[in-house]
Amino acid sequence: MNHSGMLCYTFLLLLLEFVITFSVEVIVPKGSGLTLSCQHEKAPKLMDQTFKWTFRSRDSVSPVEAGDSPAWSMQRIKKAHEGEYECVMEGYTGESRVKVSRMYNVSVETTSSFKQWTVVRVTEGDVADLSCSPHFNRSEKKGDWFRETGEALQQLEPLDLNEEDEVRDGVYWARANDFSIKIYNIKVQDSGMYHCQVQAGAETRTQLVELIVEALPPPRCYGHTDPWELCDEDRGRTAGAILSESLTDFSTKLYSQLRTVKPTHNMLFSPVSIAGVLSHLLLGARDETRKMMEDGLSLPRGFSCLHKALKTLKEDTQESLDMASHIFYSQDQILSEAFINQSMEFYEASPGKLTDDNDQNLKMINDWVAKKTKNKILKLLDSVDSFNQLILVNAVYFLGKWKLKFDEKSRPASFTKLDGDMVNVPTLYSAKYKLSMQFVSSLKAQVGAFPLTGRNRLFILVPVTSSLKDLQAVEQRMTDTVLREMAKDMAKVEPTVAEVTLPKLKLDISTDLNGLIGDIGMGELFNEPNLCGLFPEQTDMPVALSDARHRATLSLTESGVEAAAATSLSFARSFPSFSAMQPFILVLWSDQASSPLFMGRVTQP
């Protein structure tokens, strides 16, 4: 051995001893297993090798001798396993003795602080796919799955799933070439932290998967099927007073919505009929839908006495007002028994079944309305279709005789229209009529009160001129408070004798109730209302409002006022659908160009 050779060898030796100190930080989850190897792929092959492990725990200064095997294995790692593990491997390459030192700085993490894990979210009953795929094969390596249960880890024993097997509950290997597993028919209690431990070289690698199993949503009506609560009379004001106020508020709200629709046309509606049918529906509305309807109807929230108060109102006014309700429902619809019972109790509405024959159904409903309106409304509905699950109907009939008669014979007189044109119309006339009349400045109108039988009055509000502007000025001022004040004040006005001329009237007007329901904030009735008090078994395809109708008639004759109104709410299952069977616009859009390529309109295909 010459000098230069010696130098070179020493250098190599020094280099080896210097370089071959491998140090690594290891973070392991608490409860898992860990194998540390003394070997290193970059270390040279040594002859006659020996191993010596020492362990210096975090809280002690002096290392302890810990064994002499090529690998150091630990199970169920605890905090006490934290520290530095050093293995010194000694042996010969050729003539030289070589030392290879490996250092492992082991930290034990509780799962909550273990930074790297994947989260798998599934719904109860589904298949959970927990992946674990270090880059080697299942046939070549060993891998195990554990589930955290409190302190300990519980080993899972996945089965191989053969193609022809029927999928059952349980844990299966997902694929042949990695360690991913599938858990079939997962339960909420399967949620938790899962460990996949794979032997990689002489080390154990752990992958964590957090499995979150979400419970299936409860049935739509879960917790919403209780009957309408008992009337809680223990309030400051009486239920009747609350109802009167709400009805007046609701009425003026409807008027202000409707007056702008066709501002120059005749208009007529019966708020009490509309409120009647909506209140009946409210009996079956729950949760947000109930609140929405209460707001729409200008009722205080949670007004339990509503239905009882309406019943009382109906009884108190029955001398001049007949109010009736009815429920028509499909054979295959299950209505809540409590709803049916309460409908009978409060609305005297007995349920009637719809038949398979829609023409017959249409006739049945229109006949009922005709009967209840004394033939004033012969046709409320145009059609009933087989999607209709439920139709709620309300009909009112009013007859009030003048307390003071008009002259038997009267001449036609001219009526000035909004545009200033005049038309000759038949009139009710009296040269000496005793009535309360007064200019009501809060309304900017001359108001006449005509007493009718059955504690009723007909108020006629005449704007200062025949112009649209003045008519609208009165309409704008007609709020619920002003109306209530007016009714109160007019009762105190001493009747005077006057010459009175009124046009004879015969109004018959249908109102677009569908639009109105949206306008007063109840549009959700058309979407997914919560009607669980009515349809307790609502599924994913909820029953929603499909059509609302209102028609009112009123005639002023020599004998008095006769008026009738009917309102219906038809419900159908909502099927998601899209139809372009009407005029439409089309835009052919390029996402690439972010612009339209063709645009057009189709009014007739």
Ligand SMILES: *[C@@H]1O[C@H](CO)[C@@H](O)[C@H](O)[C@H]1NC(C)=O
């Ligand atoms: C080992 O890891 C712990 C925690 O990360 C750290 O405080 C300590 O300094 C490390 N020891 C060595 C020798 O790197």
Ligand SMILES: *[C@@H]1O[C@H](CO)[C@@H](O)[C@H](O)[C@H]1NC(C)=O
């Ligand atoms: C795993 O084994 C399969 C066949 O047994 C082979 O096709 C694939 O390439 C292997 N993958 C790896 C990462 O070794």
Ligand SMILES: *[C@@H]1O[C@H](CO)[C@@H](O)[C@H](O)[C@H]1NC(C)=O
């Ligand atoms: C409905 O009324 C019937 C007959 O009065 C009664 O037997 C039944 O218990 C009532 N059901 C409910 C849910 O109130």
